[in-house]
Amino acid sequence: MKYCSCLIFLIYGKIKEINKIKEIKLIKPMAQDYTKEQLWEIFEKLPSDLKQAIFSEETAAYISDICLRNKVGGNKISEVARYTGRVLMGILSIEEFQKILTSQLKLEEDVAKNVFYEINRYIFNPVKDSLAALTQAPVTPAPVTPTTPTPAPPTKEEIPKTTPTKPAGRDVYREPIE
Numbered sequence: 001m002k003y004c005s006c007l008i009f010l011i012y013g014k015i016k017e018i019n020k021i022k023e024i025k026l027i028k029p030m031a032q033d034y035t036k037e038q039l040w041e042i043f044e045k046l047p048s049d050l051k052q053a054i055f056s057e058e059t060a061a062y063i064s065d066i067c068l069r070n071k072v073g074g075n076k077i078s079e080v081a082r083y084t085g086r087v088l089m090g091i092l093s094i095e096e097f098q099k100i101l102t103s104q105l106k107l108e109e110d111v112a113k114n115v116f117y118e119i120n121r122y123i124f125n126p127v128k129d130s131l132a133a134l135t136q137a138p139v140t141p142a143p144v145t146p147t148t149p150t151p152a153p154p155t156k157e158e159i160p161k162t163t164p165t166k167p168a169g170r171d172v173y174r175e176p177i178e
Helices: 002-023 036-044 048-055 057-069 075-088 094-103 109-135
Strands: none
Touching: 048 057, 048 075, 048 109, 057 075, 057 109, 075 094, 075 109, 094 109
């Protein structure tokens, strides 16, 4: 009976973990892992600046420096690099990148924020236009609404100027000059 309750606890823990993973929205529906052929197909369709960013030594150096500066070590550096590559390939959205850093890589919240901020600044920001083009939803034409003619601006009417007339008699409100 003791082993049964432990097994139920483990299964329940895994179910909670799976439910957390399901909350993460991906740009393209994907299995957890792509085959090499699928990744190459996706890679070949990318713009040249994203291709260059993926295999750039500068990108690798940035990831390594960022992780070491934030005390992320071991296998987690390669995992950060893998998820960074998935963002650059358009498989994963930038918005979900930080969630993955905390949920799957188990980084502390402040460390994950710092890593995300620096990777976003040094790696994603230089290619943000290409990334935006990858993540944009297909544009549907806006419904055509009939336009009403705009009314013409009002014209100025000439108002005749009236000249003040002098009163016929003496002005009682006026003080006499001394």
